[in-house]
Amino acid sequence: MKPLYNFILSAIGATLLSGCASSPDHATAGHDAAAIMPASGGPLLPLPGESLVPAHDPDDGLFMDALSSWLEQNNAPPNTQYEFTRIDLDNDGRREGLVLMQSPHQAWCMEYGCSLFLFRAHDDGFSYLSEISPVRGPLVVAESQTSGWRDLIIHVSGRQNNDARNVALKFNGRGYPSQPASAPGLAMNMLDVTGVKIFP
Template structure:
């Protein structure tokens, strides 16, 4: 699933507040997609951010946000995000599990599963349970862009 290509000002407001970013000062690009993670018929939005102020050797920043009265509310924040990000067919506490690849920064490369705890997803995918059999990964590749063709949306 390729990311949206149109800028989203309300989404930009949400992630700039969460990460204390300043338009025009911080070199940030973003990717996003909407998908219903909790089965309520209203899609949540997964945001993947890139740039020197939101990335390190282990990955970049990310968020799951929900729409609320014309704006977005942050449900979960992530560090060390690498693409692709998968939305699993499996659920925990009514929300679909997320699967992220981890590597770099001394982390043993592999896929990790992030389960919703009833309020949020875990911040750091590198310390979550490993997906032992990669052939068992079933779901949607949510942020799955070819970065040579789509460099994201400039903030």
């Protein structure tokens, strides 16, 4: 499912999630508690060198509300499940939201992986940024940057001719490239990339 437009997702009445930033969250992401929810929660990653989240960083309740609204507006299946994490991609002190879909497979996934949705963080909410598909974890949010945004290192495999390789998806001024398979190979092992591994 490809979103056709960008829009600011404002959260109303943020719900405080249980647990701290280092603990998995199991709160629902939709209005129906049994319908759309994280499959296992995602680790919430701290800003480098920071022990506390800055006051202007929108909290996890706002992200869950924004994601729930976005899924509803894009007609997500009621049994949608996903993993999520948050990390600052553009070094503005606000953690973006990254959501790796899991099920139902026929809605969000294909043979080579599932859709990864990125949401840009603002002071009071989130806006849709990019879809990258297909993706399989793990991937690395690299320390290297393009146009002020951190590069995403993704492993591509299972295509024709066993063309397994790591690729670097670089911000293009509007978002990240949508198809990892079309990106050139990266001459580096993912273990050697300096950054943060997510969705292991």
